[in-house]
Amino acid sequence: MTISFILNGEDVSLNARSYERLADVLRQRFGLLGVKADCRRGVCGKCLVLLDGRLAPSCILPVFRVRGREVITIEGFAQTDEYQDIAGGFSDAHLETCGFCETGKILVTAALLERRARPAPAEILDAMASVPCRCTDPEAIIKAVQAAADRRARRLYHRAGQ
Amino acid sequence: MPGSGAHGAAIDIALTDLGFEGMVHVTTVRAPVPRGRLRSVTPPRLPAGYRLILPQDIPGRNRIVSFGTEVPILAADRVSYKGEPVALIVGPDPLVADELARTTVVDCEEEDAVLSWESFSSEQVLAKRVVVVGDPDLAFSISDRTVDGVYRSGASEHLYSEPQGSIASFDYDKLAIWCATQWPYHVRDSVALALGCKDEEVVVRPTRLGVHMDGKLWYPSLLSCHAAIAAFLVRKPARIFLTREEDFRYTPKRARSSIALRAALDNSGRLAAIDARIAVNVGAYGPLAEETLSQVCLAAAGAYACPNLRVEGYAVATNDVPMGAFGGLGATHAFFAAEATSARLAQTAGLDPMAWKSLNVLKKGSPLITGEGLKEEPPYEAIAERLAAASDFGRKYACYELVRKRRSGRADGPLRGIGFAFAYQGAGAFLAGDSPNSYTVEVSLEKDLSLVIRTSAAACRESVRSIWKRTAALLLDIPVESVTVAPPDTDKAPNSGPVTLSRGLTVVNRLVEKACEKIQKQRFREPLPLTARSIYRVPRPIKWSDGRVEGMPFDMASWGGAVVEVELDPWTLEPRPMGVWLCVDGGLIVSKDRAEAALRAGAADAMGLCLREKLDIASGQVSEDEYLSYCLLQPAQLPPIFVDLYEPDRHVKSKGIGELPFDTVPAAFLQAVAQAAGAPFFSLPVGPEELSGAGDEA
Numbered sequence: 001m002t003i004s005f006i007l008n009g010e011d012v013s014l015n016a017r018s019y020e021r022l023a024d025v026l027r028q029r030f031g032l033l034g035v036k037a038d039c040r041r042g043v044c045g046k047c048l049v050l051l052d053g054r055l056a057p058s059c060i061l062p063v064f065r066v067r068g069r070e071v072i073t074i075e076g077f078a079q080t081d082e083y084q085d086i087a088g089g090f091s092d093a094h095l096e097t098c099g100f101c102e103t104g105k106i107l108v109t110a111a112l113l114e115r116r117a118r119p120a121p122a123e124i125l126d127a128m129a130s131v132p133c134r135c136t137d138p139e140a141i142i143k144a145v146q147a148a149a150d151r152r153a154r155r156l157y158h159r160a161g162q
Numbered sequence: 163m164p165g166s167g168a169h170g171a172a173i174d175i176a177l178t179d180l181g182f183e184g185m186v187h188v189t190t191v192r193a194p195v196p197r198g199r200l201r202s203v204t205p206p207r208l209p210a211g212y213r214l215i216l217p218q219d220i221p222g223r224n225r226i227v228s229f230g231t232e233v234p235i236l237a238a239d240r241v242s243y244k245g246e247p248v249a250l251i252v253g254p255d256p257l258v259a260d261e262l263a264r265t266t267v268v269d270c271e272e273e274d275a276v277l278s279w280e281s282f283s284s285e286q287v288l289a290k291r292v293v294v295v296g297d298p299d300l301a302f303s304i305s306d307r308t309v310d311g312v313y314r315s316g317a318s319e320h321l322y323s324e325p326q327g328s329i330a331s332f333d334y335d336k337l338a339i340w341c342a343t344q345w346p347y348h349v350r351d352s353v354a355l356a357l358g359c360k361d362e363e364v365v366v367r368p369t370r371l372g373v374h375m376d377g378k379l380w381y382p383s384l385l386s387c388h389a390a391i392a393a394f395l396v397r398k399p400a401r402i403f404l405t406r407e408e409d410f411r412y413t414p415k416r417a418r419s420s421i422a423l424r425a426a427l428d429n430s431g432r433l434a435a436i437d438a439r440i441a442v443n444v445g446a447y448g449p450l451a452e453e454t455l456s457q458v459c460l461a462a463a464g465a466y467a468c469p470n471l472r473v474e475g476y477a478v479a480t481n482d483v484p485m486g487a488f489g490g491l492g493a494t495h496a497f498f499a500a501e502a503t504s505a506r507l508a509q510t511a512g513l514d515p516m517a518w519k520s521l522n523v524l525k526k527g528s529p530l531i532t533g534e535g536l537k538e539e540p541p542y543e544a545i546a547e548r549l550a551a552a553s554d555f556g557r558k559y560a561c562y563e564l565v566r567k568r569r570s571g572r573a574d575g576p577l578r579g580i581g582f583a584f585a586y587q588g589a590g591a592f593l594a595g596d597s598p599n600s601y602t603v604e605v606s607l608e609k610d611l612s613l614v615i616r617t618s619a620a621a622c623r624e625s626v627r628s629i630w631k632r633t634a635a636l637l638l639d640i641p642v643e644s645v646t647v648a649p650p651d652t653d654k655a656p657n658s659g660p661v662t663l664s665r666g667l668t669v670v671n672r673l674v675e676k677a678c679e680k681i682q683k684q685r686f687r688e689p690l691p692l693t694a695r696s697i698y699r700v701p702r703p704i705k706w707s708d709g710r711v712e713g714m715p716f717d718m719a720s721w722g723g724a725v726v727e728v729e730l731d732p733w734t735l736e737p738r739p740m741g742v743w744l745c746v747d748g749g750l751i752v753s754k755d756r757a758e759a760a761l762r763a764g765a766a767d768a769m770g771l772c773l774r775e776k777l778d779i780a781s782g783q784v785s786e787d788e789y790l791s792y793c794l795l796q797p798a799q800l801p802p803i804f805v806d807l808y809e810p811d812r813h814v815k816s817k818g819i820g821e822l823p824f825d826t827v828p829a830a831f832l833q834a835v836a837q838a839a840g841a842p843f844f845s846l847p848v849g850p851e852e853l854s855g856a857g858d859e860a
Binding site for chain 1: 174176178179321323324325370372373375405406623624625753755756758759760762763766767790793794796797798800803
């Protein structure tokens with residue numbers, strides 16, 4: 001079947017079989033290696049993408065489900081100002097991750113900050129449950145997300161003032 | 163294919179992102195029973211381009227050597243655990259190869275699996291340790307106050323950042339191996355042995371390691387042999403990459419232990435004697451049996467001075483999956499038992515646990531298990547004071563005792579308890595079979611004053627690499643930005659031993675320091691570039707013989723303590739941790755933020771072992787249900803974790819601290835639950851099921 005959708009801001013179209021999962025398509029057809037198909041059960045958070053702005057585990061998502069919709073992977077998200085806020089916030093807080101869960105943590109933060117400009121620590125920890133990883137220091141992740149929220153707020157304030 | 167033709171530094175690349183033109187995929191055909199005689203392996207009709215690899219196809223030796231133990235690369239005559247690799251299917255399409263492996267018939271004459279390990283036969287014993295210090299029999303005979311119990315630590319899953327795998331590809335006249343490993347040279351030597359070639363004909367290029375929890379010490383070598391044999395036989399790059407389920411069900415787990423500990427007090431309430439009988443289930447083959455058992459036995463008395471000691475330890479082989487290291491090599495098991503016993507001894511002596519522990523804890527000159535006196539003064543007193551002040555331990559402990567005794571029923575609200583534990587983490591301890599020149603680091607100062615550090619241990623955390631850079635920059639008075647760490651490829655970096663037991667700090671950092679000192683001496687006498695090598699000499703290796711152990715258990719140690727406060731829901735008996743306080747003396751702390759973050763992350767994982775992580779290995783296998791239900795503690799379920807880095811002397815070296823949360827937090831948690839429930843507990847995790855059958859009514 002032919003499936004058309006928007007991938008990282010560009011219209012794309014491809015022939016895919018009904019059983020193909022979005023994570024495999026993104027990695028193998030588009031070379032988007034930021035998506036990791038690890039658990040293939042949608043629980044590890046390493047395959048997260050933004051589907052119409054909402055978090056979705058691409059390893060369990062059949063590719064035909066994205067027909068006509070917008071998919072943003074970490075590669076696409078990295079081109080945005082929001083990414084700069086989050087990466088900067090993580091850096092400000094000296095957040096050290098194992099390197100495998102970082103994509104998930106960034107996208108979870110993006111989705112969280114979209115809902116709540118100033119999330120409470122409990123909300124941050126709740127959100128991070130979708131990216132379970134042994135490398136996580138709960139306090140550091142709270143600080144990192146709060147630092148990202150600060151940067152985002154400053155950027156939006158300056159933009160509003162212009 | 164993405165990542166095609168990647169060459170050079172792979173340390174920042176995930177293995178799953180690597181690929182090569184024409185690469186074939188390797189799938190494992192596994193043993194269907196935990197124990198039996200292998201009769202035949204019959205694949206379905208193989209399509210063109212697919213091939214079955216059996217043990218007789220292995221060009222070299224069908225064995226990898228791990229810490230003195232041998233593990234078959236492919237089981238040839240007998241299978242020793244369910245899921246053991248017996249053959250490989252190689253082909254271009256991973257889905258087809260998977261299907262072919264799944265439909266391959268493995269005919270085994272099943273035998274009764276040997277699964278018992280707390281009581282075991284002499285054939286099951288892979289390693290034995292016996293140590294007697296003083297006269298424990300006499301001490302027990304004259305003491306009228308003793309406590310005993312059997313403390314059990316269960317299996318756990320490492321849940322690596324990335325499932326295990328390996329890629330073998332040809333790099334001109336060499337075979338290049340790409341894998342996430344803690345020990346690149348072990349992979350190289352294993353592959354060379356399997357292919358029957360020279361060590362130098364194999365190059366290992368470690369990929370990003372991520373969280374390994376000490377589970378990637380030897381198993382990557384086995385998978386690399388699979389990939390290398392496939393590549394060698396089909397003359398194409400070959401990749402083996404386990405699915406998360408395969409990794410969960412068939413790769414090594416944390417060893418299970420049972421420690422029967424009996425302890426006696428003298429008239430003054432001091433610890434007079436310990437008698438410990440230790441059984442460690444190391445599963446099939448027991449690749450880490452010697453070292454795991456040594457570590458458990460050396461720490462049998464915990465952080466306490468005991469003049470009379472008998473330790474009898476056995477590493478027991480079973481038909482479970484191989485089991486061994488997890489967040490350290492075994493000391494965590496011993497500290498858990500010793501600390502739980504110490505809390506009960508304090509109760510028997512009629513003392514507050516912190517007071518009893520401070521009285522009996524190791525001090526300068528205290529006899530160690532080797533009979534030698536401790537050479538430095540552990541700062542336990544200061545650690546206890548700081549923890550007591552931060553957590554309000556003394557007041558809370560007394561209050562919770564009083565409240566529990568006066569309690570009339572559930573309407574009184576939740577039960578509370580608070581526990582406290584000491585531990586130490588030895589550093590500079592060496593593994594069985596280490597050769598004196600196993601630990602080498604090379605440093606080069608170039609003409610432009612840039613410095614390159616070469617070590618095979620560079621696959622560690624970025625925070626450790628940044629400590630090496632800072633150390634070198636400080637010694638040579640050059641900007642830290644001009645210091646780089648070369649990729650840990652075995653054709654470029656010397657063997658610096660395995661990345662474990664915080665050696666990045668305790669061994670490699672010292673070697674960097676020494677190599678830089680050598681360069682500094684030559685720097686203004688000889689022209690640049692200059693290269694210096696530094697080799698770590700084994701101080702005095704541990705020797706076990708005739709009821710004695712000689713040598714130093716550790717070159718230096720970091721010291722720590724933890725307090726955990728717990729609340730039990732009166733109706734559901736669900737334990738809810740209220741707070742964790744950690745105080746650690748880790749020597750010179752180069753980056754406070756990162757050290758605190760590492761300790762908090764460790765404490766979070768340790769809390770997972772207390773509350774959630776329990777891996778049942780029934781009938782010799784990890785079931786699919788276990789795979790589907792096993793999960794980490796959610797961050798929101800964690801209590802506040804407070805970390806206090808105690809630095810009494812800024813002139814001491816940096817020491818490893820990564821194991822301390824695992825040594826202290828579970829033991830403190832168990833004591834807190836015991837106080838809240840009014841009954842002792844002997845294993846973790848503790849949940850409503852365990853609590854409902856014990857102690858006071860809630």
